[in-house]
Amino acid sequence: MNNPTQSQKYDVVIIGSGFSGIVAADILAKHQLNILMLDENMHVGGQLLRKIPEQLGEYASYNPDYVKKLGFRFVQNVKHQKITIMNRACIMGIYPDKKLLLEVERKQVMEINYNYLVFATGARERYLPFTGWTLPGVYSTGMAQVLMKSSGILPAKSMVIGGSGLFLFSVAYEYLKNKGKAVAVLEQTGMMEKIKMVPALAHQFSKVAEGFKYLSRIYLSGVPVKYSTKIVEARGNGCVEEVVTGKVNSDGRLISGSEKIYKADALAVGYGFVPNIEAPQLAGCDLEYAEDKGGWIVRVNDNLETSVKDIYAAGEITGVGGALKSINEGNITAVSILHKMELMAESDYVKNLARLLKERGHHMQFVHFFNSLYRVPAEALNDIPDETVICRCEDITMGDIRKSVAAGYKTPKGLKTATRVTMGNCQGRTCGPVLYDMLGLLTGQPKQSFGLFNTRPPLKPLSVEALAGFVEKD
């Protein structure tokens, strides 16, 4: 990385260095553009491309699956190209005159000017609160995966894995492979519905192969895999010691009397992914609510340009669909920007875009099935007891939320005023997505009609050092 000064200008700024970001950067850099790719994380590669301890900074000896292999090649490419990469960079503000304010390395504040901006901010995990989910030892499936993949550490000696979605199986596989004691794998949605997904998998060979690999290992290990089974409660003295589970009916409601208790040191939970739309929201990009795409997503046209001119969105934030879709959209974004900058001939552009959009169509089909079939019905939220904490930052309970909605606070804004939900450190990233579902359930109104919890700059709490430096220099 060259040494950034206080104010810098780039042709293209890419926010996020996951698959979509690195693919776009790689293509654009081949055209001698001045590119900045920034990420709040410590490494380049986003959610999927994580280094493992054997070869920190060196990916060559690792033999990952096809898609990951491809990804690691992109990571190497962008590191060798003339791309400015900033890690541990957080957005403080996004302004209409094509300007960003960043906090870098927790100490420096920088002003960045751009001609084109690409949001490639990916997705995070979705949560479904249950009693005891605040106990230490309840980990997201992503955290369990990251501990193993980035630090070579098992989350615990024994672990129950539950929630919904294909990712549960990927985590169970990794955990078993590393000699963890998987106590049970629990999928809250039913098994039969999954068969409907088969047609959507036609263009997703790598996903099917991956699925088989996971399932066969789990079954061969003799770990119980239960469908239509939910986590009812995590219990323990100061941290997880046992997990209460139960069967659910087609509405996702607990069938009483079906409870079962598993002893385990940890519980990994995951309920699919939600797009990280906060940065585009701050930039004023139009969002739309699409349950079958993961919730609130960024609205884009065929060029993946957002409602704000010269701002693009690629990857999970336009619909949660995994790595191949992100690669495809990184491509589309690059082609669109190159065309706009008159760096790509019209005929090449038309040909490329048509091919890429056709491929995107297949991915969007997968997005639809993936997000619909693993969606836990909203009615399931009725099972959450009043005492259960929903907003972890502010210790706000399900009862507080029910009471506030009954008292007339029926929108995100109202609920926030009434209860302080989403006003803590995480700014609603953990409970926000499920709060939309709760509001929908409790009011009977469509979610698109409520609007969003507002975002405010900075997107994450800042360090005192960065602020001090900023004020001094101002």
Next chain:
Amino acid sequence: MVDLRIENIKRKEAIIFTVNGKEVSAYKGETLLAALIAAGYKKTKRSPIKGNPRGGLCGMGVCFECIVTVNGVPNIRSCMTEVENNMVVKIDE
């Protein structure tokens, strides 16, 4: 103490850091969160309002449940920080 480090992984150099004054060993390249969990520290903080024990949830910088004090600086997300030799870490009792 159970050993949570996965076998057969070639690790970088061994380091020592302290948690509430106690020495803990770890390896370079590990996140602080991972090093804490490997040393048996599941709890990283107490919830600000009711004071209930909390530990890392998301592991990727979103939830702020794994915040600790590092070398005197409070509210550091341990999942977004690499553990370093001689780091002085304080977590809520």
